[in-house]
Amino acid sequence: MPRTSEPKLISGNANLPLAKGIARRMSLHRGINVELVDTRVERFNDGEIFVEVFENVRGEDMFIIQPTSNPANDNLMELLIMADALRRSSAARVTAVLPYFGYARQDRRTKARTPITAKLVANMLVNTGIERVLTMDLHAAQIQGFFDIPVDNLYASPVFALDIQSHFKGRMDELMIVSPDVGGVARARELAKRVNAPLAIVDKRREKPGVIEEMTVIGNVEDKICLIVDDICDTAGTLCKAAEVLLEAGAKEVHSYITHGVMSGPAVERITNSVMKSLVITDTIAPTDAIKQAPNIRIVPTAPIFAQAILNIWNGTSVSSLFEGETLEPIYDGMYTPG
Structure with missing residues (x-):
């Protein structure tokens, strides 16, 4: 499917300030106004999560920004439901941007009769139709192997x-x-x-x-x-x-x-x-x-590095280039002056 004109960002309720920060940084990079896709993410009286996307996303390259932090279960379900809504709306590709990957500390069996919940969460994300994951500082790097889709793990x-x-x-x-x-x-x-x-x-x-x-x-x-x-x-x-x-x-x-x-x-x-x-x-x-x-x-802030990573994924260029300080200095726009 041909690449769309611009990447599209959508966010749940887990970290809206970061999502808006990423959108602002992408606006600076692209020279155009990048805004979050207009979405309703709310709960029914019994706690069920409901998602409605108010914009056309057919054929779009979608990036869901949603760390699965506390409350981990609610934020994870928001992510899964948003991904399902986008797939059923004919989005071309869905990438989960997980600045923090919850359940990562349960990455192995430490004793008898315990789960490997990080693998379970990986299976849920893949089965929902998510095609790529972007995250930062996984608790254990080998968690990338739990996924059968590309995983880009940024470093702080x-x-x-x-x-x-x-x-x-x-x-x-x-x-x-x-x-x-x-x-x-x-x-x-x-x-x-x-x-x-x-x-x-x-x-x-x-x-x-x-x-x-x-x-x-x-x-x-x-x-x-x-x-x-x-x-x-x-x-x-x-x-x-x-x-x-x-x-x-x-x-x-x-x-x-x-x-x-x-x-x-x-x-x-x-x-x-x-x-x-x-x-x-x-x-x-x-x-x-x-x-x-x-x-x-x-x-x-992590918005500068996530914004550039999203643009690199969308463009099909290297994400690992962001591991180098020389690449990050201009991205952080003089925020830090190395000594």
Whole structure:
């Protein structure tokens, strides 16, 4: 089917500010006004979700922007129902833009008689008629293999690297990148290479979920500015404890760079009262008012990188080019000035 004149964006209720931000960025890139497709996404009295698309989408290249964050089940059902509505309206192609892929932490069987829910969600998305997925920082990269359709997994590390080079200008030689657990070493090493900093690890022993028995720092962090790097901050218990352990080990300051700010329960209060000087998250999950008002939490935008990725997918050009800092600097329009 021939390519349509412009990509079309549609959004559920999960993160409307991000969807509108992506539309604004695409407007700048295209030199024309890009707006979200006029849609009604609402609930009946019994909680059932109803979707109605008010514009003609026949033959269009559609991009649904919908992170499956809290409430995960509602946002996932919105996504599936929107995809079904678009397929039944003869859209040429439907791409799911999932800035945050919920259920990703259930990517393997950790004990007997447990599900692999990430695979189940992948099956549901594919069976709905979605033909491509665009996401950011999957909890485990191998989740891409759960899909029988193309999956483009963007990384926050190039954006974080620009932020670090801007905010720690003149102090880059004091930095130490820290992984809060052994499983996140690959992610932390990637950022460490980008900012030319050494790597340390906080080894944690967990007897049961939510309870950390012991933490040990692997590496010399004395007199270093430690930057903890991870993909998800949920209740922030591990993060705050890791910051305390690093300071006890001689670190000068502790900051954190986390892609997805899930921030459940007491997370914001813990971060506010913690020894961390700052927590930097992205807006893949819509931040609450409490997050916005927290004095030591800062939010970096992902609309520029998602807008360019959508345009690259639509044009049939490389998405992996967005992994390079040189590509992102002009996309972020001087927001960060590398030191």
